[in-house]
Amino acid sequence: MVTETTPQSQSFKLSMLLNDTRYRSYTFQFFSLLILIVLIAYLGSNLIRNLAEAGLNISYSFLGEPAGYDINQRLIEYTSQSTHMRATIVGVLNTLLVAFLACFTATILGILGGVLRLSENWLVSKLMAVYVEAFRNVPVLIWIIIVFTIMTAVLPAPREFRGDEPSASLVLDAVAFTNRGVYVPSPEFQPQAIYVFFVLLASILAIFWYRNYAKNRLYATGTLLPTFWPSFAILVLPTVMAFYLLGKPISLDYPVLKGFNFSGGWTIRGSLIALWLALAIYTAAFIAENVRAGILAISKGQTEAAASLGLRPNRIMSLVILPQALRVIIPPLISQYLNITKNSSLAIAVGYMDVTGTLGGITLNQTGRAIEAILLLMLFYLLISLSISALMNIYNKSISLKER
16 A cells, blocks of 8 residues: 655644654754854864965874973883973873862862851851851962971971981981971882782672661661771771781881982872862862752751761661751762862972973973974863763762652
C-alpha cells in the first residue's frame, strides 16, 4: 500500500517540527556552534597571518632550550642546565602544591570559623566576626607580604643555631624554624617500605568501611558506635606493627647545620609558607561565611529534634546539620578553591617560583616568546580550573537530594 504525500501533509509535518521545542533548541544550538567555530577560525587565522607579517611566527621550540636559571623550591630534580620545559613543569608542580595545601588548610579553618561564628559564647563569636571582617576586607597580596615579613624578621638566621648555647634551638631536635624557611627531616625508604605503604592503604580503606558501617547501623537500629578512637586504632596499629615486623624499613634524614646553613632533610622555603598561610587564612574567612550561611539555612527544628533524641551538640553538628548544610556550602566553595588557585599567581611577590614566575616570568623574558608563554599559562589555569570544578561538581551531585 503506497501512501501519497500531499503538500498539506508536508506543511503539517513542517509545522509540527517548528512547534517542537526540542527540535528548535537543538537547531539553534547547532547553528550557534557553527557560527562560533567559524568566528574562532577566522580570528585564529587572522592572528597567525598578522603575526607572520610582523615576523613573529608562533613556535614552541624554545621549550627545548636550556633554562639557565635556578629554582630554589622544587619537587623534582632540576638544574640551571635543564630545559625551559623542565622549568615549566617545576613551576606547575609548585603551583599545584601551594594550591592543594591552601585549599586543605582553608577548608578546615573555614569550617571551624563558620561554626564558631554561631557559638553561643559571645566572646568567641565576636572574635570570629573580627577575624572574618579583617581578612575579607584586606587584599590577599598585603597578607602575603605581611606573613613573609613576619617570618623573615622574627625567626632566627641559621647561623644562630651554632654554638654551645645557641640563641635558637631545634624543635624536638629535628625541626629548625629559620628566616630562610623550615628544615624538617626527610624519610629514607628501603625496599621493604612498599609493604608498609600497602598496609597503610589497607588501613585507610578499612576506616572508610568501618565508618560507613557505623553510619548504616545508626540509621538502621539507632545504635551510635564510636568512630574516632576505632578509626585511629585501625590506622595506626597495623601500620606500626608492619613497620617493626619488617625491620624498620623507613628512616629519617635529619637536618644538620653545616657552615652557615642546614643540610639534609627537607627545606620548606619561607616564601612557600608565607604564600600558603596567607592564601589559607584569607580564603578561610570567605569559607567561614559560606559555612555560616549553610548552617543558618537549616531549620532550627532539626537541632531541637536531634537534641530531643539525646544527641550531644557536637554529634548534632556533625551528623545532622553539616551534612544538610553541605548542599548550600559546596557551590560557593568551588569558587573559593578556584580563587586560591588563581591567587597563587601572586607568588612572585615573595619570590616563590610558581608557573607564573617560571613560564610567565623568567622564561618569557629570556626567550621573548610572550604570546606562546601567555597562551600556555592561560591553558594551564583553564585546565586546572575546569578540573577543580568538575571534581567538586561530582561531589556536589553525590550529596544532592535524590528524588524518588
